[in-house]
Amino acid sequence: MNKDYIKTDVKDFHLKEILECGQCFHFSRTDSGENPNKFEYDIAACGRFLHIMEEPSADGVKLTFYDTDEWEYEHIWKDYFDLESDYGEVKRRIIEADPRLEDIISENPGIRILNQEFFECLISFIISQNKQIPQIKQVVRNISTLCGDKRGADSIRFFNSDFDALFPRPKQLASVTEDDIRGCKAGFRAPYIMDATEKVVSGEISEKELRRMPTDEARQKLMTIKGVGEKVANCVLLYSLGRTDAFPVDVWMKRICEELYFHKDTPKDEIEKSMCKKFGNIAGIAQQYLFIYGKERNIGK
DNA sequence: GACCAGGGTAACT
DNA sequence: AGTTACCATGGT
Numbered sequence: 001m002n003k004d005y006i007k008t009d010v011k012d013f014h015l016k017e018i019l020e021c022g023q024c025f026h027f028s029r030t031d032s033g034e035n036p037n038k039f040e041y042d043i044a045a046c047g048r049f050l051h052i053m054e055e056p057s058a059d060g061v062k063l064t065f066y067d068t069d070e071w072e073y074e075h076i077w078k079d080y081f082d083l084e085s086d087y088g089e090v091k092r093r094i095i096e097a098d099p100r101l102e103d104i105i106s107e108n109p110g111i112r113i114l115n116q117e118f119f120e121c122l123i124s125f126i127i128s129q130n131k132q133i134p135q136i137k138q139v140v141r142n143i144s145t146l147c148g149d150k151r152g153a154d155s156i157r158f159f160n161s162d163f164d165a166l167f168p169r170p171k172q173l174a175s176v177t178e179d180d181i182r183g184c185k186a187g188f189r190a191p192y193i194m195d196a197t198e199k200v201v202s203g204e205i206s207e208k209e210l211r212r213m214p215t216d217e218a219r220q221k222l223m224t225i226k227g228v229g230e231k232v233a234n235c236v237l238l239y240s241l242g243r244t245d246a247f248p249v250d251v252w253m254k255r256i257c258e259e260l261y262f263h264k265d266t267p268k269d270e271i272e273k274s275m276c277k278k279f280g281n282i283a284g285i286a287q288q289y290l291f292i293y294g295k296e297r298n299i300g301k
Numbered sequence: 302g303a304c305c306a307g308g309g310t311a312a313c314t
Numbered sequence: 315a316g317t318t319a320c321c322a323t324g325g326t
Contacts, residue, residue, distance in 0.1 A: 133306090134325090135325090185324085232308075
């Protein structure tokens, strides 16, 4: 009981950059911010609640997974945080493809692409359309409270945020009405969420089948869901199906790429095609460095 | 009050 | 095939 799992000298890793770069929405920072080298977050993901702390270590960072045993780390969090991938190599390949990205990457060198749960990721990015990140987080939280598994009061030490529930499984979300979802402030996206949930529960949309498909085919399949277009499909592919060749182009990426590469108004599909050609099967990761860089600098606004 | 937000759909040319 | 109004909601 109450055992913590500690991993030291983790390289190319920074919790703040990973969680706050717009790829996930069910987390909260819980440390005071007084110590500039210490970060603590509460995360609801993979059917679990996690309290995690990051501190400097000799060569990289030290991560403390509270109330976590080795099995849980090996089978859940190692994959979730993509700790098997060598981001040093990824960064080298991106810089090789475009040396101008060296400075951009060096501003947020600890980004990693999370491997999120498919259903939560799908619904989260349906919600994301025409919303800002704080609002997306609120709707995700509302839907979790509505019908997700509740957290026990004393389940985890130091769990400071007020998440009271996990994101619902497909059948749980299928058990509520469209008006219930509207009540979560989902607005016009409520019927989209209903359609996505129905298609997942019925098996018409199958994560297992999507994983077997080539990226283009999986993208087309995802876009048969109402409210899922090119951008949302690419987010699901990148953030939950391991397709680092998927390059989501939102309003930010459009502005950023236009400023860096095109120097004129350019259609999103042309941007996507061009970036995928430039960065190949790690274009999605390059996208993440570009996204946070552009947002922090308010590029194009 | 107008305008925008990690967009997508349907109804137009 | 390429535009455009509209979609809920909250923030500036």
